[in-house]
Amino acid sequence: MSKNEWIPLQAHIVSCASVVGHREHEGPIGQCFDMFDPTDRFGQKTWERAESEMQRRALNLALKKGGLREDDLQAIFAGDLLNQCVGAAYGLMDFPAPYFGLYGACSTAAEGLILSGICATHRVYGLCAAVASSHYCSAERQYRTPVEYGGQRTPTAQWTVTGAGAYLVASGRGEVELVAAMPGKVVEKGITDTSNMGAAMAPAALDTLVRFFRATGREPQSFDLIATGDLGYEGISILGDLLYAEGFDVGDRLNDCGMMIYQRKTQDTHAGGSGCGCSASVMAGYLYPKLKSGEIREMLLIGTGAMMSPDSIKQGQAIPAVAHLVHFRHGIGEGEK
Amino acid sequence: MSKNEWIPLQAHIVSCASVVGHREHEGPIGQCFDMFDPTDRFGQKTWERAESEMQRRALNLALKKGGLREDDLQAIFAGDLLNQCVGAAYGLMDFPAPYFGLYGACSTAAEGLILSGICATHRVYGLCAAVASSHYCSAERQYRTPVEYGGQRTPTAQWTVTGAGAYLVASGRGEVELVAAMPGKVVEKGITDTSNMGAAMAPAALDTLVRFFRATGREPQSFDLIATGDLGYEGISILGDLLYAEGFDVGDRLNDCGMMIYQRKTQDTHAGGSGCGCSASVMAGYLYPKLKSGEIREMLLIGTGAMMSPDSIKQGQAIPAVAHLVHFRHGIGEGEK
Numbered sequence: 001m002s003k004n005e006w007i008p009l010q011a012h013i014v015s016c017a018s019v020v021g022h023r024e025h026e027g028p029i030g031q032c033f034d035m036f037d038p039t040d041r042f043g044q045k046t047w048e049r050a051e052s053e054m055q056r057r058a059l060n061l062a063l064k065k066g067g068l069r070e071d072d073l074q075a076i077f078a079g080d081l082l083n084q085c086v087g088a089a090y091g092l093m094d095f096p097a098p099y100f101g102l103y104g105a106c107s108t109a110a111e112g113l114i115l116s117g118i119c120a121t122h123r124v125y126g127l128c129a130a131v132a133s134s135h136y137c138s139a140e141r142q143y144r145t146p147v148e149y150g151g152q153r154t155p156t157a158q159w160t161v162t163g164a165g166a167y168l169v170a171s172g173r174g175e176v177e178l179v180a181a182m183p184g185k186v187v188e189k190g191i192t193d194t195s196n197m198g199a200a201m202a203p204a205a206l207d208t209l210v211r212f213f214r215a216t217g218r219e220p221q222s223f224d225l226i227a228t229g230d231l232g233y234e235g236i237s238i239l240g241d242l243l244y245a246e247g248f249d250v251g252d253r254l255n256d257c258g259m260m261i262y263q264r265k266t267q268d269t270h271a272g273g274s275g276c277g278c279s280a281s282v283m284a285g286y287l288y289p290k291l292k293s294g295e296i297r298e299m300l301l302i303g304t305g306a307m308m309s310p311d312s313i314k315q316g317q318a319i320p321a322v323a324h325l326v327h328f329r330h331g332i333g334e335g336e337k
Numbered sequence: 338m339s340k341n342e343w344i345p346l347q348a349h350i351v352s353c354a355s356v357v358g359h360r361e362h363e364g365p366i367g368q369c370f371d372m373f374d375p376t377d378r379f380g381q382k383t384w385e386r387a388e389s390e391m392q393r394r395a396l397n398l399a400l401k402k403g404g405l406r407e408d409d410l411q412a413i414f415a416g417d418l419l420n421q422c423v424g425a426a427y428g429l430m431d432f433p434a435p436y437f438g439l440y441g442a443c444s445t446a447a448e449g450l451i452l453s454g455i456c457a458t459h460r461v462y463g464l465c466a467a468v469a470s471s472h473y474c475s476a477e478r479q480y481r482t483p484v485e486y487g488g489q490r491t492p493t494a495q496w497t498v499t500g501a502g503a504y505l506v507a508s509g510r511g512e513v514e515l516v517a518a519m520p521g522k523v524v525e526k527g528i529t530d531t532s533n534m535g536a537a538m539a540p541a542a543l544d545t546l547v548r549f550f551r552a553t554g555r556e557p558q559s560f561d562l563i564a565t566g567d568l569g570y571e572g573i574s575i576l577g578d579l580l581y582a583e584g585f586d587v588g589d590r591l592n593d594c595g596m597m598i599y600q601r602k603t604q605d606t607h608a609g610g611s612g613c614g615c616s617a618s619v620m621a622g623y624l625y626p627k628l629k630s631g632e633i634r635e636m637l638l639i640g641t642g643a644m645m646s647p648d649s650i651k652q653g654q655a656i657p658a659v660a661h662l663v664h665f666r667h668g669i670g671e672g673e674k
Contacts, residue, residue, distance in 0.1 A: 007461055046652050075520065083420040084646035085440040089523060089657045098520035099659055100448060101440040101644065103422040111437060115452065122459035124344055183412065183435035186426060307438065309421035311479075315383050320426045322436055 006215050007181040011120035012174025013167055015066030018285035019054045021162025027262045032285040034061050040162050051135035052091030054164035059131050062166040073097040077112035078131035080276050087133050106230050108132040109165055109280035110303025110324035114181040116169035123171055133164035134275025156196040158232045158274035165280025176291045177331040182212040184323040192318050198235020200319035201304040206242045208323040220250040225299040229279020230258030232272035257282035279303050294330045301326045343552050344518040348457035349511025350504055352403030355622035356391045358499025364599045369622040371398050377499050388472035389428030391501035396468050399503040410434040414449035415468040417613050424470050443567050445469040446502055446617035447640025447661035451518040453506035460508055470501035471612025493533040495569045495611035502617025513628045514668040519549040521660040529655050535572020537656035538641040543579040545660040557587040562636040566616025567595030569609035594619035616640050631667045638663045
């Protein structure tokens with residue numbers, strides 16, 4: 001294959017599930033998620049354990065919805081934002097399947113879907129899972145300040161979603177198909193403001209989208225939805241401008257999982273949602289059913305991750321970002337299989 | 338395929354390279370590494386940046402040794418121990434290839450080799466890179482205390498290797514071949530002592546090895562070397578006992594990258610080396626040439642990772658571990674291609 005080409009996939013989502021916190025449940029698409037906990041604690045003593053528990057429940061629910069048992073699972077691709085990715089490692093350790101730990105920041109769900117899609121397409125594994133999560137309270141105290149501190153937020157700051165999404169991926173056709181992938185390159189354009197990660201990630205999303213459109217010859221107009229996850233209001237506006245400058249008019253097809261999950265005016269979430277759990281839960285809870293029903297025929301999910309650490313920022317380094325693209329299609333119905 | 342089966346691979350290592358610090362250079366296999374810096378700083382202002390720089394140099398060197406340019410690279414699978422895996426993200430961002438961030442703790446090199454092997458075998462990518470690193474000084478201040486503090490170490494504690502390894506993987510036959518992989522499951526047996534990670538990781542190595550021997554029908558005797566990376570002296574002794582109890586007599590075939598890299602009696606490194614950079618650099622610098630020459634005909638590399646975080650330990654959780662196995666074989670010589 002030639003360099004930078006997209007990866008053709010022949011795989012489908014068998015089932016998926018989403019678990020969220022109270023704020024996500026109160027948002028405009030709150031009724032779409034499978035499970036929520038009004039305390040955000042999920043029965044656990046710490047926020048980090050609560051995050052692990054969300055991953056465990058999301059994967060269990062996805063198996064249940066697919067009529068599958070944990071023994072049917074052949075590989076797990078998972079990650080989160082916590083140091084050393086402990087959300088996934090602890091949350092999924094009871095599942096008796098090989099575990100591939102990922103770190104792609106907010107692009108983790110897309111990264112896991114791509115690797116699951118590759119392994120399913122080539123029948124390396126019969127059934128793979130992609131799982132990702134984030135938790136507002138564990139992220140705040142790790143990246144910024146503990147929630148109790150009550151730090152002021154800037155308008156460009158995003159709100160880490162308390163949520164997890166799990167996807168089961170198998171080869172061949174199905175109701176929701178993975179058609180192609182365009183993995184992202186690391187892009188760093190000098191942004192150092194961690195309260196404006198949308199600006200840091202938009203150029204990465206641009207790079208991946210432009211490579212995808214040029215490699216495949218597809219026009220933005222041929223997709224019902226181009227969903228980033230998660231640039232927020234700030235980043236999506238930058239991406240729209242950058243795409244236009246490159247000659248791609250995406251119009252109102254462009255949307256962002258971080259904009260879908262919260263009500264901007266009333267929920268005080270500033271530039272929108274972020275975190276591995278944002279695109280993971282929005283895709284599983286809100287977009288997957290639309291793909292399944294055919295309301296969306298074709299869409300692109302572009303998981304965007306900002307891969308700095310608090311230490312790298314303190315040491316004066318800019319924010320490197322990556323954007324992984326997955327091309328989904330409404331597939332064959334139940335009767336056509 | 339049936340559950341838990343090993344993954345057959347048809348791929349080979351095109352070239353690989355290793356970059357290490359002064360202590361690794363002074364060790365018993367110090368002359369095998371491609372590059373070292375007596376200051377461990379690699380021209381950088383911080384230890385974290387030094388770690389990134391080791392990854393960059395290792396991948397550059399691997400490309401140079403293979404007679405390849407960075408444009409030939411089609412995908413990178415990389416990770417490290419730092420929070421948010423910034424060692425890899427910053428170190429490799431100048432390479433114009435899609436980037437898959439991994440977190441597998443000390444199993445990262447093996448995880449990257451498996452995913453590279455899968456993508457090469459199925460020709461998803463023509464040329465993949467697997468890269469991993471660790472740095473003693475960045476790891477100490479993140480996991481334990483800054484080096485300046487001079488904390489006392491227990492005899493079971495391992496010494497984080499300052500080193501990086503990079504591997505270029507392509508499909509088909511070659512001088513050193515990837516024959517098979519057996520990815521690991523997360524195993525947690527209640528060990529909470531972060532100064533005894535060998536004990537936490539040995540059961541994970543056992544699980545993967547036993548599954549591999551049983552699935553393939555291969556005997557330990559049919560391998561010249563079974564190298565873990567990195568259980569250290571403590572963990573390897575436990576693994577030997579556990580394997581014996583399961584009916585596998587590995588004898589002196591069992592060795593550990595963390596035992597190979599330091600001189601136990603004179604280098605004050607206690608239970609041996611650890612860190613993503615340990616197996617990454619030992620495999621690239623010391624074992625790969627033996628496989629290439631035929632001194633080793635067949636070997637297993639079992640990357641073992643302890644996936645706790647300092648926070649998860651403070652919160653009273655035990656150490657989850659994972660062990661990824663790669664089966665290497667001396668392949669065809671230059672004249673036979």
